[in-house]
Amino acid sequence: MDTLATDTDILKAAEDWKAAGRGVALATVVETWGSAPRPVGSNLVIDDQGNFLGSVSGGCVEGAVVTEALDVIESGKPKTLEFGVADETAWKVGLSCGGTIRVFVEKVE
């Protein structure tokens, strides 16, 4: 059983933010390799002002995910992002644990 009580609040927040008229994107960890700080299924919700709730890593890549999410909110097109030590962007945003994660970012609409 994979249960993370805090995730309940994140998905509820996504619904509430949307109902309040904000542009909203949902990021979900879909795959991990090596030591990843947050399990598959972890969520991050982002609004069009860059506010966010939840986590997809231990805080290492959230900044990059938020930036991409703003794009997704604008275009409406989902994106899959990958972060890891072998990845060019990883040097910039850094997954300090040495793992690799793939994050699916989609607009709530």
Added chain:
Amino acid sequence: MRLDILKALNTERAARRAAVVVTHQESGAQRLITQDKVAADPLKEVLEAHLRSGKSGVEETAEGRVFLTVHVPPPRLVITGAVHISQALAPIAALLGYDVTIVDPRTAFASVERFPGVKVIAEWPDKALPPLGIDRYTAFVALTHDPKIDDPALLHALERDCFYIGALGSKKTHARRLERLKSQGVSDEQLARIHAPIGLPIGAISPPEIAVAIMGEVTSRLRLTAEGRR
């Protein structure tokens, strides 16, 4: 994600029902599978496997590469006995993300002063437990040492298929408990589900240490497969 899917998903979660969101990686197309719709879905086998493990993940299927987001209800802990161990157990369990309820008909024990911020019900189990909707995402712990309180609660926990059932007491106390429950028609297989003496063997002595041992054992039931626990 479509707002109607998100809303329906949140409704399922609020009702403590399991659900899976299937997302096609290429197109981003999505559907929500509620518990009652699993059997009729083309991905039935894959869905069932993921619901059993409670884990989300990517699968190659006849429909192509899909991501399954598995949502199972957050775990709850129901305790009989507003005792000293419960005073440590309740905050530790809350920290681990459990929604905690304590049941004890003895009003001197079940006081708000002793359990600030915890849901405490000063009723007998036969009255207090049925409305709680105890399910297989609930851990149940019997701590009163009083068969009049613990026994009916244990019967209810077994009936509701709690993922963890533990009872405080020495091997001797537990042997007597098993005899009592057996005489009430509980099978050996069911009785074997009760963890007693309760908690991981970490040499716990003080009530907070016993609480840690209990939550360690509850966590292992929640997170490890049968092989992993060996």
